[in-house]
Amino acid sequence: MGKNVYWLTEIYQDDIDKVGGKAANLGDLARNLPCPDGFCLVSEAYYRNLRHFGIDQKIREKLTGVDTMDVKALEAVSREIGEMISKMPLLPEYAEAVTAALNRLAEGKDRLQVAVRSSATAEDLVGASFAGQQETFLEVEGTDNVLNAIKKCWASLWTPRAIHYRERNGFEHHLVKMAVIVQEMIPAQVAGVMFTANPVTNSREEIRIEAVRGLGEQLVSGLTAGDVYVLKKSGEANIELVSRDIADPEKGQMLTDYDIRELAHTGLKIEIYYGDYQDVEWAYYRGKMYFLQTRPITTLRDEDLPDIDRSAMNKARQEVMAWVAERFPDPIMPIDGVVVKVLFMAQFEAMQDFGYKIGEPDWSRVDKGIFPEFFVPPQIRSGFKRLWQYLRLGQTLKSDPAVEWAAEQVYLLDMLDRLKNRDIS
Secondary structure (H helix, E strand, C coil): CCCCEEEHHHCCHHHHHHHHHHHHHHHHHHHHCCCCCEEEECHHHHHHHHHHCCHHHHHHHHHCCCCCCCHHHHHHHHHHHHHHHHHCCCCHHHHHHHHHHHHHHHCCCCCCCEEEEEEECCCCECCECCCCCCCEEEEECCHHHHHHHHHHHHHHHHCHHHHHHHHHHCCCHHHCCEEEEEEECCCCCEEEEEECCECCCCECCEEEEEEEECCCHHHHCCCCCCEEEEEEEECCCEEEEEEEECCCCCCCCCCCHHHHHHHHHHHHHHHHHHCCCEEEEEEEECCEEEEEEEEECCCCCCCCCCCCCHHHCCHHHHHHHHHHHHHCCCCCCHHHHHHHHHHHHHHHHHHHHCCEEECCCCCHHHHCCCCCCCCCCCCEEECHHHHHHHHCHHHHHCCCHHHHHHHHHHHHHHHHHHHHCCCCC
16 A cells, blocks of 8 residues: 655656646646645545445435436535535544644644645646636644545535536546645735636737735635736747736735746746646745646637738838748648748848848747748838948949859858858747
8 A cells, every 4th residue: 555645745747646636736846846845645545435434335326316407406415425524534544644744744833824725636637627626725723623624625526516517527426536735824925826828818928917915715716806917928938028907006016027027937837847828826925936736727719819900011011921922822830830930031131131120020920830820020121221222223233144143142152051050949
């Protein structure tokens, strides 16, 4: 038999069956980022307790024939199951393991308050979101209260909403087990959530941060509104704060611009680590940011991409758009984006040599394979050098074509040599 309790830093993604999705993600955070210390009671404790006292069989009997669309009947069954689990004592081996871990967590502290969080084995997985269905208990103090909170977390696996969700999404009730996280509370000055893709606009290139004063639970549960900060991604490193909506202008902004950007940069790292857009819970206390939870965002729809107003472009940019439409009649594959970047880098550098001033291109759409749709060329303006070349047009017309062609060959070789070692990442 394995361990009954795992410390967060001991947990890895292949432990999901033992500790659930939320705890598995917390293990990643705890080893790499500031994260409150804590431990997890394994999901086997839930299963063995229910089986030992015969409650698993009673649950099966109560669910037999229940219409999950009948709200009153579902609520009655849910209430009966919850009462059975709450009145059930913890088996001694699990109560002793939790007590020992709590004593270790309390070492050197005058007072210990913990958060007791549910972590179901089908929770916080890609393609399914059980967010908000299972219980979390905050500011729990004392061993007896922690043990009772653990049983309440187990009981929350059988709320009407949780039962209905599993039925609708094809999850077998008795294959889902519940681990429980016990984690030291952070007395947050500011807390909230961060979405590494904006669920309001469905933009994958925006990060949305919501913040409230105090504990973030009031924001997550919808009890209060807070500050909203929106940032724009630019590649894998650059982030720009583009908007802020302050909940209480008299009290002012809850986080400094520096802290907002640092938080967003960490969110981007978490997104890159998991390879998917993340919903991250965080807390800020005495100048330090703590990360409490992360899970995939499962509610994103197709992104609403803006229409391109060609009439607002100058002639040079319109010519580039026409050139793109002629040469790229079909969308490119993402893997071909590098070829497009090399092509345009050469074109824009050549235009600079001929006197045009070129703005900073936005390669994000090209990198993602959204090309030529929604591609917008950079700002293109004629510089003084271009005007001077125009004035010398007469002299140019008198030039020797053979000599000009030879010069063009030299220029092409020079351009290829310049691009050979260019970083296009």
